Structure formats: structure tokens, C-alpha cells
Amino acid sequence: MxxxxxxxxxxxxxxxxxxxxxxxxxxxxxxxxxxxxxxxxxxxxxxxxxxxxxxxxxxxxxxxxxxxxxxxxxxxxxxxxxxxxxxxxxxxxxxxxxxxxxxxxxxxxxxxxxxxxxxxxxxxxxxxxxxxxxxxxxxxxxxxxxxxxxxxxxxxxxxxxxxxxxxxxxxxxxxxxVDSLQFHPRLGPTAAVGPAGFLCEDAYVIGSVGRMAEVKDHLSLVQAFILLIAEHALPRNRLRLLIAGDGPCRQACLDLLRQAGMEELAWLPGTRDDIPQLMRAMDVFVLPSLAEGTSNTILEAMASGLPVVATAVGGNPDLVHSGWTGTLVPPRSPAMLADAINDYYRLPALAASHGQRGRRRVLAEYSxxxxxxxxxxxxxxxxxxxxxxx
Missing domain, CATH: 3.40.50.2000 (Glycogen Phosphorylase B;)
Known part of the structure; x- marks a missing residue:
């Protein structure tokens, strides 16, 4: 000192x-x-x-x-x-x-x-x-x-x-x-996070982190999650939604999940201080923002070895190379968000390769x-x- x-x-x-x-x-x-x-x-x-x-x-x-x-x-x-x-x-x-x-x-x-x-x-x-x-x-x-x-x-x-x-x-x-030592890929079994019963055996966790304000558009993510079960027929006994963060749109997301009868499949815990651990519990990271600069959470997800689905706005295309480290979709497009998440669910090898490439890119360019x-x-x-x- x-x-x-x-x-x-x-x-x-x-x-x-x-x-x-x-x-x-x-x-x-x-x-x-x-x-x-x-x-x-x-x-x-x-x-x-x-x-x-x-x-x-x-x-x-x-x-x-x-x-x-x-x-x-x-x-x-x-x-x-x-x-x-x-x-x-x-x-x-x-x-x-x-x-x-x-x-x-x-x-x-x-x-x-x-x-x-x-x-x-x-x-x-x-x-x-x-x-x-x-x-x-x-x-x-x-x-x-x-x-x-x-x-x-x-x-x-x-x-x-x-x-x-x-x-x-x-x-x-x-x-x-991004701190690539704090944010790193899952090294073993998924740590127990969330309330009892949230992380069931063989759960597939769709995750997001961020301030739950209108500009982040988490409602589109919730709508995509509902579509994955209602229209893509993904098994509700496996699919889980985790959104960490607080803000004025959190209650609207909870209300929409409740109306769809899927409240028990989601965990919206508000502000958390264990984001690295929560990232390691996710299988895919989604950022549905309407505007962005350089997203810290995208970088943290890439450092955690996750494939990223993000909207093609602001600085997101600088970080996510669509088809290589993740997938970019237009803003306010729940159906296209659902399609991109569905691809990663059905093609685990694709998700793994995109996540590995994202991690390598963070180590090389975003220390x-x-x-x-x-x-x-x-x-x-x-x-x-x-x-x-x-």
C-alpha cells in the first residue's frame, strides 16, 4: 500500500x-x-x-x-x-x-x-x-x-x-x-440455486441478468419462454427461467408468468450479489435489450462459457458474432428469441462450441x-x- x-x-x-x-x-x-x-x-x-x-x-x-x-x-x-x-x-x-x-x-x-x-x-x-x-x-x-x-x-x-x-x-x-477469473465456465455439477424445486434434475436454465427497466425488455424474454413451452413443446419439467435484477418491470414479468400458469418454472430473485454462481447455473444467456452500449453481462456470460442470444442493437454486434459465439435477433421479437433458444436446446454441441469461442474471445480482447x-x-x-x- x-x-x-x-x-x-x-x-x-x-x-x-x-x-x-x-x-x-x-x-x-x-x-x-x-x-x-x-x-x-x-x-x-x-x-x-x-x-x-x-x-x-x-x-x-x-x-x-x-x-x-x-x-x-x-x-x-x-x-x-x-x-x-x-x-x-x-x-x-x-x-x-x-x-x-x-x-x-x-x-x-x-x-x-x-x-x-x-x-x-x-x-x-x-x-x-x-x-x-x-x-x-x-x-x-x-x-x-x-x-x-x-x-x-x-x-x-x-x-x-x-x-x-x-x-x-x-x-x-x-x-x-470482465473478470475472467471470477466468471468462468461450470467445472462440475450445477450448484443448487433458487428456491426448493426450481433446479430440478436435468434442468435447462434460460438466464438473464440486468436492471429490469423498460429499455432491457425482459417482457420479451418472458414471452419467448412461454412460447417455448406452449408452441415449441419443450418439456416444462426441464425448462427453467432465471432473471436476476430488480426494477419497475419485474412485477409485470411475474404477472405474465402467473397468467400463463408458469410461475413455478421461473425465479426472478431481484438484485443478487452471487452473479458468477448464477451464470454457472445457466445453459444459455439472453439479453433482449432495446438499446445497449457494451454490455457487461454479455461479457460475463461469454467468460462463463455460455452461448449468448442478444438483440442486434448498440454494441451487442461488437460482442456477439452471430453464428460463431451466439445469435443476434431483432429487438421486440419474442418469437425469434424463442427460435434461437430452441436451437441451443436441441443442439447442445452448438451451444458448447459457441460458449467456448466466446470465452476465448473474452480472454483475448476484453480483460x-x-x-x-x-x-x-x-x-x-x-x-x-x-x-x-x-
Missing amino acids: LPDTEMAAAPLIVHLIHRLDVGGLENGLINLINHLPPGRYRHAIVCLRDYTDYHLRIERPGVEIISINKRDGKDWGHYLRLFQTLKRLRPLLIHTRNLSGIEGQLLAACAGVRLRVHGEHGRDIDDLHGLSLKYRCLRKLLRPLIGHFIAVSKDLEAWLIGTIGARPQHVTHIGNG LIAMADAYLAVYDSLAAPPQRDR
């Missing part, structure tokens, strides 16, 4: 996010802080809303977490609170993320924060394709204040350059990384160290003293 004096002398980076809770963006931020070289930079996380126990996953000492406590709607007072917080912290660099944080760029400039980075990690249900005139104008207005953009997918990189007008030399594509090194290169290039002509 570095001496306190050396840590205190390291320049500070403020990471501005909406809320620190379970989610892909938040998981990526924590992984980044945990894997950047200790002592190079100090870190503080400023949450526009608040934070949960999810912050306990941070392994680096001395990371300050601050809540601005922004109220719903237009809370003008939160701008003053954010400005005062930045003046107190006096960071070398601020790194904002997504639409909810981009206004912080203006407050940071006013507070004298010299270096400013903005990251795009994916879109919400209100602007799935980045076409909202209001939000495009906001980003274009603030673009001159941003020293560098980071896009987690090639789709977002192209959008920042082509639609928002960012200069290509000021945009870097950095995909997420946490490679991700941290790419962010570090951006931070260091901005923080380096300007070169003067001799």
Missing part, C-alpha cells in the same frame, strides 16, 4: 454519475477504479441522486462518495450544490457519463476544472436511437467544453462523430472489461487490465504538460 502522503499528492479525478447502484455503467466504473494503478490518481464519485451498498465493491481506499440529492424533475438547487462540491474537491479532471451527467461539464468549467472527459455508455428508453432534437442540441452546445469523449461501443463512437460533431481525434472507443490501460492513456494524455515547439 502506498504511503498516505503519496496518495494525497496524486491528482484527483471526479466521476459524475446519476446514481451508484447495481448496473452496467456503475459496475464498469468500480472495475475501472479497482484496476487503475494505485497512486497514479485519486478518485471521488459524485452521485446526482444517491448511492447504495453497491459502493462496498470498491477496493481502493480513500474513494470519497458524495450525494448531490437531486430531486425529481427540474431541481435548480442541485446545480449550486454540484458547483460547490466541485469547488471544494478541486479535481484535476472530471469524467461525466451519459445524458444525466453531461450538464456537469458546464458546472465543472465554471468551477475551474481544467480537464473534462465525457463518456457515453448507452441510451435510455426516451431516446433509443439518439435522435431527440433537444438532447442532440444539448450535447452539441456542451461539446466545446469537453476535452475528450469516450464511447463504450463502435455504434456510440460513430454517433458522437457523425451526429454530435465530435472530432474523431477527440473520441476514443473503449469497451468494457480488465486492457480496459484500465485504455482509460489511463486518455487521462494521462490530457494531464500531460503541453508540448512546446523548440
Whole structure:
């Protein structure tokens, strides 16, 4: 561990996010802080809303977490609170993320924060394709204040350059990384997970992990699960559905399963902290999102040796090579989701080969160290003293 004096002398980076809770963006931020070289930079996380126990996953000492406590709607007072917080912290660099944080760029400039980075990690249900005139104008207005953009997918990189007008030399594509030691294929019999009777002998588990919000479209997965039994005639004594995560759409999924008489075949446990173990209980992983950046859960599923069925949106095609490591289908297509899952159920060798290839690809291209090194290169290039002509 570095001496306190050396840590205190390291320049500070403020990471501005909406809320620190379970989610892909938040998981990526924590992984980044945990894997950047200790002592190079100090870190503080400023949450526009608040934070949960999810912050306990941070392994680096001395990371300050601050809540601005922004109220719903237009809370003008939160701008003053954010400005005062930045003046107190006096960071070398601020790194904002997504639409909810981009206004912080203006407050940071006013507070004298010299270096400013903005990251795009994916879109919400209100602007799935980045076409909202209001939000495009906001980003274009603030673009001159941003020293560098980071896009987690090639789709977002192209959008920042082509639609928002960012200069290509000021945009870097950095995909997420995954812990391939924590997430690994099943090494023996399936561990007992879920309530009594859920994992029956010879169960075939269709799984998903993620925030159960409308943009993730877990209802399409539930509809596909019902189709597999009702129309594809897959045996209900084997088929199981596992969706780990919480959010406003969880109850609607439970209601749909209950109406179909399949509630006992599914387990929707809400937020969990044993995702690696749950992944190893799955036979196929499904991500039916309407929009994505670079999905952490797809990478975790690939690292776990699972074939992946995902929608062909955002950064998913960058990760899933259809017909090689998984299958891509259009969004909002329960019938096509069911067809893809059915292929893996009926062709176990295909599922195994796709899962093995996915694992190899993660090991080669999506390590946490490679991700941290790419962010570090951006931070260091901005923080380096300007070169003067001799």
C-alpha cells in the first residue's frame, strides 16, 4: 500500500454519475477504479441522486462518495450544490457519463476544472436511437467544453462523430472489461440455486441478468419462454427461467408468468450479489435489450462459457458474432428469441462450441487490465504538460 502522503499528492479525478447502484455503467466504473494503478490518481464519485451498498465493491481506499440529492424533475438547487462540491474537491479532471451527467461539464468549467472527459455508455428508453432534437442540441452546445469523449461501443463512437460533431481525434472507443477469473465456465455439477424445486434434475436454465427497466425488455424474454413451452413443446419439467435484477418491470414479468400458469418454472430473485454462481447455473444467456452500449453481462456470460442470444442493437454486434459465439435477433421479437433458444436446446454441441469461442474471445480482447490501460492513456494524455515547439 502506498504511503498516505503519496496518495494525497496524486491528482484527483471526479466521476459524475446519476446514481451508484447495481448496473452496467456503475459496475464498469468500480472495475475501472479497482484496476487503475494505485497512486497514479485519486478518485471521488459524485452521485446526482444517491448511492447504495453497491459502493462496498470498491477496493481502493480513500474513494470519497458524495450525494448531490437531486430531486425529481427540474431541481435548480442541485446545480449550486454540484458547483460547490466541485469547488471544494478541486479535481484535476472530471469524467461525466451519459445524458444525466453531461450538464456537469458546464458546472465543472465554471468551477475551474481544467480537464473534462465525457463518456457515453448507452441510451435510455426516451431516446433509443439518439435522435431527440433537444438532447442532440444539448450535447452539441456542451461539446466545446469537453476535452475528450469516450464511447463504450463502435455504434456510440460513430454517433458522437457523425451526429454530435465530435472530432474523431477527440473520441476514443473503449469497451468494457470482465473478470475472467471470477466468471468462468461450470467445472462440475450445477450448484443448487433458487428456491426448493426450481433446479430440478436435468434442468435447462434460460438466464438473464440486468436492471429490469423498460429499455432491457425482459417482457420479451418472458414471452419467448412461454412460447417455448406452449408452441415449441419443450418439456416444462426441464425448462427453467432465471432473471436476476430488480426494477419497475419485474412485477409485470411475474404477472405474465402467473397468467400463463408458469410461475413455478421461473425465479426472478431481484438484485443478487452471487452473479458468477448464477451464470454457472445457466445453459444459455439472453439479453433482449432495446438499446445497449457494451454490455457487461454479455461479457460475463461469454467468460462463463455460455452461448449468448442478444438483440442486434448498440454494441451487442461488437460482442456477439452471430453464428460463431451466439445469435443476434431483432429487438421486440419474442418469437425469434424463442427460435434461437430452441436451437441451443436441441443442439447442445452448438451451444458448447459457441460458449467456448466466446470465452476465448473474452480472454483475448476484453480483460480488465486492457480496459484500465485504455482509460489511463486518455487521462494521462490530457494531464500531460503541453508540448512546446523548440
